[in-house]
Amino acid sequence: MTKVSDGWLLSELASLVGGRVDGDANLRVYGVATLEDAGPGDLSFLTNPKYRPALASTRAGAILVGPGAGIDGRDLLVAHDPYMALAEILERMHPAPAPSPGISPDARVAPGATLGVDVALGPFAVVGNGARLGDRVVLGAGTVIGDGSEIGADTILAPRVVTYPGTIVGDRCVIHAGVVLGGDGFGFATSAGKHRKVPQLGRVVIEDDVEIGANSTVDRGTLGETRIGRGTKIDNLVMVAHGVVIGPYGLLAAQAGIAGSTRIGSHVTMAGQSGAAGHLRLGDRVVVAAKTAVFNDVPDRAFVAGVPAVDHRAWKRSLALVKMLPELRSRLSSLEERLAQLESGRKGNA
Amino acid sequence: MTKVSDGWLLSELASLVGGRVDGDANLRVYGVATLEDAGPGDLSFLTNPKYRPALASTRAGAILVGPGAGIDGRDLLVAHDPYMALAEILERMHPAPAPSPGISPDARVAPGATLGVDVALGPFAVVGNGARLGDRVVLGAGTVIGDGSEIGADTILAPRVVTYPGTIVGDRCVIHAGVVLGGDGFGFATSAGKHRKVPQLGRVVIEDDVEIGANSTVDRGTLGETRIGRGTKIDNLVMVAHGVVIGPYGLLAAQAGIAGSTRIGSHVTMAGQSGAAGHLRLGDRVVVAAKTAVFNDVPDRAFVAGVPAVDHRAWKRSLALVKMLPELRSRLSSLEERLAQLESGRKGNA
């Protein structure tokens, strides 16, 4: 592939993403920018139809689109899945800088810890006794790895992450700043109005290829595991409680929360600020709309919304009916009047 | 009590929890596990009826249950409150490891700070001027105790906790990683569209035996205190705003939030993702359902739900009625038709 300073031919990018050029295949772009910000040297992209009006005024040199975009007079890079193509192109144009391995003299590694090759430890990172870091693991400044925790190869922990003792993190994970893995679950037995802590003896297991956003928290199981399935992506400020099991390839958007012992299938999406109560089962490929509260089990492939969550079509119908209430009420009043007239007429007849 | 390697007789555990054995009192168990995970050497437990179906297939050697569980052919440990008994048994089997006292050479203690006996300070912990740590206080790695803060005896602060200056924490508290105590309240006076900070001069007081979950925040009062009552337990990512007073023995589940100056009685439960507006009073023993928003005062012992919060029975009735709307609408339409017929008939009669 051409050097950055030379830019990229549209044809090169097309072959990278398995797409085709509709226009000048020899056009050269030097970067990627939004329709609004792009200049003549940039590739821009239309991956969300909401931004179609911006096409009219964009100064972009070329535009990455899906098939059948119906755009004339533009040099287009047409890809089957333009958002995926965008990911691939950005990755190629901006390869993640390899962190320079090396252990800061200000990091503290317990004598009983094991470090893989080419690890990078920032200043004031702490690695506990019996902890194991895989090859090329990166610990940001001030990150604390609890005793006996295991971090898989090529996993990156940003600054100020905490893993409590015994936490397991897989390979190629990205854990953002402020995340806390393995804190005690919220388990208390109440007697005579006082709460006694139920010891939280389980652990957290994060499988491979998981990403967890800033300041999210995953609590350890009471006895068993709290487990995040491989390839699941979690946004910021999300709460995963003790004993929750999330299947592979899920998406949990910001500020979602899952209460204790709930089991979530594969490919489940929970949108922003949604929640699920404890001890539930959500099937595979479930979608939970934003702000929804799930209080009951959800079957595979359901799309639920509302508080409490119901099928999203039922939720929409309810909303529509509530909107119609003024009309229903006035129809009711008119019926009452008409009926009263009839009744009085009947008395008159009698 | 018997050594770990020898396990525990069911009879021993029964006397520990004030329960009785229904079956082989001389059976020996070596650990505790969920019904799903338990093997023949484990005690399991049935504390939530949802898991009763798992009884059929569990391999557990014995099962901890409440009175009248009605389970045949199993060795049972029957306790009046099996969840409390579980707490007691786990505590006995897995006593919390005494932290090894000692001050990491990488901790920084201001000359004007006072430390009790047998404190344990992790690497990169910071103790400010005039701060006081009680006996056996534990500070995790990177925890920052602000100037003049006071931490009571036997309190454990996980890694990366921050107390702003002047914060008071009682005895035997557990403060989890990422918690921030004493940040400025969200107080701004707005004039001509610009916001001017109202100085936040109060403090945070956490009474004895409080636990606060990972990444939760408690802001200082503007002038007075923000106070968390003794024995109150707070989950992760909870927000307690400036000037809030929470009575003793409360339970605040994850992502709950309480706005400024609201006063909450004793033994109040706020479920996950619930919230209360500012300047309210919630009485004693109030229960706030998950996802609820409290916008008005709540009397003692009320159980409220919805947005805005109402008595939870009223909330359920509203939900049921909304569900009935399609039926109500069709009854209305049928009435209209029948009335129209009557009316036209009457005209015909006239």
Place this chain on the structure above:
Amino acid sequence: MTKVSDGWLLSELASLVGGRVDGDANLRVYGVATLEDAGPGDLSFLTNPKYRPALASTRAGAILVGPGAGIDGRDLLVAHDPYMALAEILERMHPAPAPSPGISPDARVAPGATLGVDVALGPFAVVGNGARLGDRVVLGAGTVIGDGSEIGADTILAPRVVTYPGTIVGDRCVIHAGVVLGGDGFGFATSAGKHRKVPQLGRVVIEDDVEIGANSTVDRGTLGETRIGRGTKIDNLVMVAHGVVIGPYGLLAAQAGIAGSTRIGSHVTMAGQSGAAGHLRLGDRVVVAAKTAVFNDVPDRAFVAGVPAVDHRAWKRSLALVKMLPELRSRLSSLEERLAQLESGRKGNA
């Protein structure tokens, strides 16, 4: 102005805030306290009518009120905007202590970083390569400034803040403990059920005079900026996603969340636990009620509530109508009965 030990004349405070004394202008106060806590030497204040009942029993020496408060027999300090006056008086009585400049020997500053004059760096603070700190910047203990980040003059970062590389923070900002600025946006392209990370190459720009509460997170843009306008104040545990632009002088209360690429005008208020979906536009001076979920664009000056958000009057009407449903249902039943009688009577007539 008089020394603290001498207190302040009511007349002095009146001239400070542009108000007037109604009562003894030579009365001296020595501090400020709530109506409940104030003693004879204190100035108290009535800025929220909810607390008017406390006037009867307050021991305060004088009371700060708005015009037309209608309080007799008390020495009053009358200000046009008493809450703003409170801010001014507290600021005067309790000037923020100037942090003692100086770089802790335990802070780590990369050789390529640039520091302004009189900066104050706490222990274990880390300043990355190419980062620039303006004059008088304060970094709390354990705060991490990523490579190439720029922090404006007089900005205070509490302990344990993280800025990812390339983050820009303006002058006179206050960033509270645990805040994370510049983490990766939640952008993944999904193909065949697997999620591929879209590189997050943009940055975060925090303009001047912004305050951000504890443990809030602001993600970097995918390509462009995530921007918080000047003078905007953000509470704790708030999520601002990638590519969001918030205009000047906004107020975001605790646990609010804004999804990716949404643009928010100036002087917008989002109350606690409210949220906005992605790719929306909220106009200037919009108010979003607590617990609201905005799923559509909102015009200037709208006040919206509900899930999904509608004009707050429409929301209130819907609530009122839902409350009337039991009545509507019984009116419907009674109509049905009366109509049936009429119908049978008619048959009888026929």
